[in-house]
Amino acid sequence: MNLLLVADLSALLVDLDAEGAALDTVLQAMPHESWSLPTPSDGWNIAFQVAHLAWTDEASLLAVVDEAAFLAEAETLLAQPKGFIDRTAAVNAELSPEELLVLWRTGRASLSTALAQVVEGRKLKWFGPPMSAASMATARLMETWAHGYDIADALGVRPVPTARLRHVAHIGVRTRDFAFTANKLEVPTEEFRIELDTAGLDAAGVSSQEWVWGPEGAAQRVSGSALDFCLLVTQRRHLEDLDLVSVGTQAARWLTIAQTFAGPVGGGRAAGQFAQQQPEGGNL
The missing domain is CATH 1.20.120.450 (dinb family like domain)
Known part of the structure; x- marks a missing residue:
């Protein structure tokens, strides 16, 4: 889709x-x-x-x-x-x-x-x-x-990811240029291809196994878990702790600076920060 x-x-x-x-x-x-x-x-x-x-x-x-x-x-x-x-x-x-x-x-x-x-x-x-x-x-x-x-x-609970994450992912894609600008980096001129796997989301409302943005033949690409992409662009988890893959130097750079929220560059989370967390279950 x-x-x-x-x-x-x-x-x-x-x-x-x-x-x-x-x-x-x-x-x-x-x-x-x-x-x-x-x-x-x-x-x-x-x-x-x-x-x-x-x-x-x-x-x-x-x-x-x-x-x-x-x-x-x-x-x-x-x-x-x-x-x-x-x-x-x-x-x-x-x-x-x-x-x-x-x-x-x-x-x-x-x-x-x-x-x-x-x-x-x-x-x-x-x-x-x-x-x-x-x-x-x-x-x-x-x-x-x-x-x-x-x-x-x-x-200490783990929210159940839903189809509503497509909106979070969408704003993550749309704020690509903002992230480069906020970090005082040259904004890429070419479109990226983003392919996100919806496996693991609550099945209600999920109409496709994959959410995609950008041209199929793009050289700069990002793929992986839809939930993990949302955690990355909202800076709730560190890239090293997520199931995301990039192709191309610009796509790789983007994953290190992605930010959906306005304002100054965010500090994000440290790699491994939540490694010892034992979720007790729960539903947000």
Whole structure:
């Protein structure tokens, strides 16, 4: 299945809602003390992870419903860009688990409703380049999954990978040029071929054994596990710990710098960091 075509917005929003609901189920079941567990993101416990998701949903909603107010807030934050992600998460991280869950639920529901009403062709302002409603929905799904994975790591559980990962993989492919630019490297001029194996994903909704992007005859190629590609581009696992193969020097370089999220270059995870982790099971 070649995934170069943009997904339908309504279908994207269904998947976004499902990704949020899956994480919500895990958070509901956690005892209060688990909210303070450290996650692989430096200095962030589980409460910080959820507070970050809640703040970003709120900022996204503002970009949809009040562009002028969003631009004013963005200007203020970007005037002191260092650490603003931590600062904005800290605002709500001290709420009680019940209050934080309500805040996150309300925000993500409001954002989904607002995105569904965006006029086709409108570009939404953001901290990076303007984006379509579909791109914003994809970005929110990617972040929900990635931060959910951090939470799963903190809890010692292994999320069940679903067909919704195709959106995470898609944004990973689409941000190739951004990754090169962020690392001050020359952007490749040729298209890459990406072939991802969907084996191991929850069978529900998986309509193809392989997800592909790019021309079949491309010289620069990446292949391997769909889950592992998503873990790489969201920087939740190190390349050395993943089942991914590259052909060509540019493709190989990309796998060392891939990054789906806006902002400065991320630090990622260390090789072997999770080698001793013994997942207890679980479903995000």
